[in-house]
Amino acid sequence: MSSLRQHIKKKNMNTEVLKVKKNGHKLKEFSITDIGDDHLYTGLETPMKKDAFKLSDEEKKERIAILFEEIMDVMGLDLNDDSLQGTPNRVAKMYIDEIFSGLNPANKPKVALFDNKYKYNQMLVEKNITFYSNCEHHFVPIIGKAHVAYISSGKVIGLSKLNRIVQYYAKRPQVQERLTNQIAEELKTILQTDDIAVIIDAKHLCVSSRGIKDDTSATVTTYYGGQFNTPEKIRELQNYLNN
Numbered sequence: 001m002s003s004l005r006q007h008i009k010k011k012n013m014n015t016e017v018l019k020v021k022k023n024g025h026k027l028k029e030f031s032i033t034d035i036g037d038d039h040l041y042t043g044l045e046t047p048m049k050k051d052a053f054k055l056s057d058e059e060k061k062e063r064i065a066i067l068f069e070e071i072m073d074v075m076g077l078d079l080n081d082d083s084l085q086g087t088p089n090r091v092a093k094m095y096i097d098e099i100f101s102g103l104n105p106a107n108k109p110k111v112a113l114f115d116n117k118y119k120y121n122q123m124l125v126e127k128n129i130t131f132y133s134n135c136e137h138h139f140v141p142i143i144g145k146a147h148v149a150y151i152s153s154g155k156v157i158g159l160s161k162l163n164r165i166v167q168y169y170a171k172r173p174q175v176q177e178r179l180t181n182q183i184a185e186e187l188k189t190i191l192q193t194d195d196i197a198v199i200i201d202a203k204h205l206c207v208s209s210r211g212i213k214d215d216t217s218a219t220v221t222t223y224y225g226g227q228f229n230t231p232e233k234i235r236e237l238q239n240y241l242n243n
């Protein structure tokens with residue numbers, strides 16, 4: 001066992017720490033066990049530690065690989081098998097470089113603003129943006145479509161940027177309500193307007209593949225800001241989405 005692995009093991013497998021985590025953490029009068037599979041939404045910001053970026057991406061991958069190997073080992077998998085040997089490194093790379101890359105602000109898409117030269121002053125709708133995210137309570141996929149819309153306040157952005165902003169916030173451990181609001185807040189800031197709408201329609205694999213095992217249900221979340229928060233605009237937007 002490498003010294004790094006021993007060090008991590010000592011740090012994480014400390015039984016006192018585990019005991020405190022298991023019994024000491026309560027939300028209102030509910031324990032973590034009472035809450036079970038019900039997903040909580042605690043705020044707009046993804047809860048991050050102050051020192052979240054103290055380690056470099058390479059150091060994070062190294063640690064995750066060691067810890068994931070530990071999980072596989074505890075489950076009894078034979079890490080000497082040719083098929084499993086590379087898995088800890090693959091998972092670590094996938095977490096940091098791909099599916100959770102949106103945790104790092106350095107990966108935020110750079111967005112250029114342009115003047116609204118065409119003086120187009122109706123709603124612009126970018127619909128059916130496919131995204132893959134992961135539920136922060138089970139670390140299994142959330143697969144869905146995002147529809148975003150805005151009314152220009154004088155500035156516009158490239159259409160592909162709307163897609164990239166959705167992908168950036170999707171690539172985090174997420175809850176759907178937060179994903180919806182994070183995309184909306186980002187668009188409000190970039191486009192300098194409150195006239196933003198975000199609709200997300202997604203399937204949660206923690207609901208369909210396990211737990212309640214409901215394969216047909218889907219979750220829809222919406223954000224209607226500024227001019228979009230009127231029955232007429234909502235109806236108009238829904239018409240575009242249904243066509």
Ligand SMILES: [Zn+2]
Nearest residue numbers: 135137138206
């Ligand atoms: Zn879940």
